[in-house]
Amino acid sequence: SQQGEEDPQALSIQEGENATMNCSYKTSINNLQWYRQNSGRGLVHLILIRSNEREKHSGRLRVTLDTSKKSSSLLITASRAADTASYFCATEGGSNYKLTFGKGTLLTVNP
Amino acid sequence: GAGVSQSPSNKVTEKGKDVELRCDPISGHTALYWYRQSLGQGLEFLIYFQGNSAPDKSGLPSDRFSAERTGGSVSTLTIQRTQQEDSAVYLCASSAPGLAGSVTQYFGPGTRLTVL
Numbered sequence: 001s002q003q004g005e006e007d008p009q010a011l012s013i014q015e016g017e018n019a020t021m022n023c024s025y026k027t028s029i030n031n032l033q034w035y036r037q038n039s040g041r042g043l044v045h046l047i048l049i050r051s052n053e054r055e056k057h058s059g060r061l062r063v064t065l066d067t068s069k070k071s072s073s074l075l076i077t078a079s080r081a082a083d084t085a086s087y088f089c090a091t092e093g094g095s096n097y098k099l100t101f102g103k104g105t106l107l108t109v110n111p
Numbered sequence: 112g113a114g115v116s117q118s119p120s121n122k123v124t125e126k127g128k129d130v131e132l133r134c135d136p137i138s139g140h141t142a143l144y145w146y147r148q149s150l151g152q153g154l155e156f157l158i159y160f161q162g163n164s165a166p167d168k169s170g171l172p173s174d175r176f177s178a179e180r181t182g183g184s185v186s187t188l189t190i191q192r193t194q195q196e197d198s199a200v201y202l203c204a205s206s207a208p209g210l211a212g213s214v215t216q217y218f219g220p221g222t223r224l225t226v227l
Binding site for chain 1 (some may be wrong): 127142144146151153154159161167170200202204206212213214215216217218219220221224
């Protein structure tokens, strides 16, 4: 079953603009992770934010987590055409590390 | 170093046949996971192996699905009597030991299974 729900389902922007994607989830979590997927194949891990963290940065990526609202956002600054991909949030809860994924946001960055 | 590898990258089979999908995790990673990605269901957890512990099979959709992990390394996902609804991309991931809440899973490129 899907826990995370990404919003929007699709986003189209121009190169250089910022892209913001949101994720909501339903149950308590240990952490929330964001992944990127190109062409429907392997997932690339972008960033992990633990439940006791509120914000995390990695290069052009900024992730926030609001556990009271059960939501997270991924901000990609100064987007590039190469950022075009599907982005998924995934939550880890319990003790066995399995990830529950959202349905993803398809980001298109136009050159 | 080498990442997670999966084979074959594509598999086309006829309904009713059995298929085996292989995953080679990153060396030294003790945990191994299988997920399935299909148009209708999105990304779903299938099964989790951790060291010598009993696997978590809670995500397997039916008893036609089984998985093994030999020697704590390579894993094989077997689907018996394949059905058209089994068509999906099967993704394998592995992770190194770490503190709970801080473990990163590294994914392979996936096997695209098409059941005709």
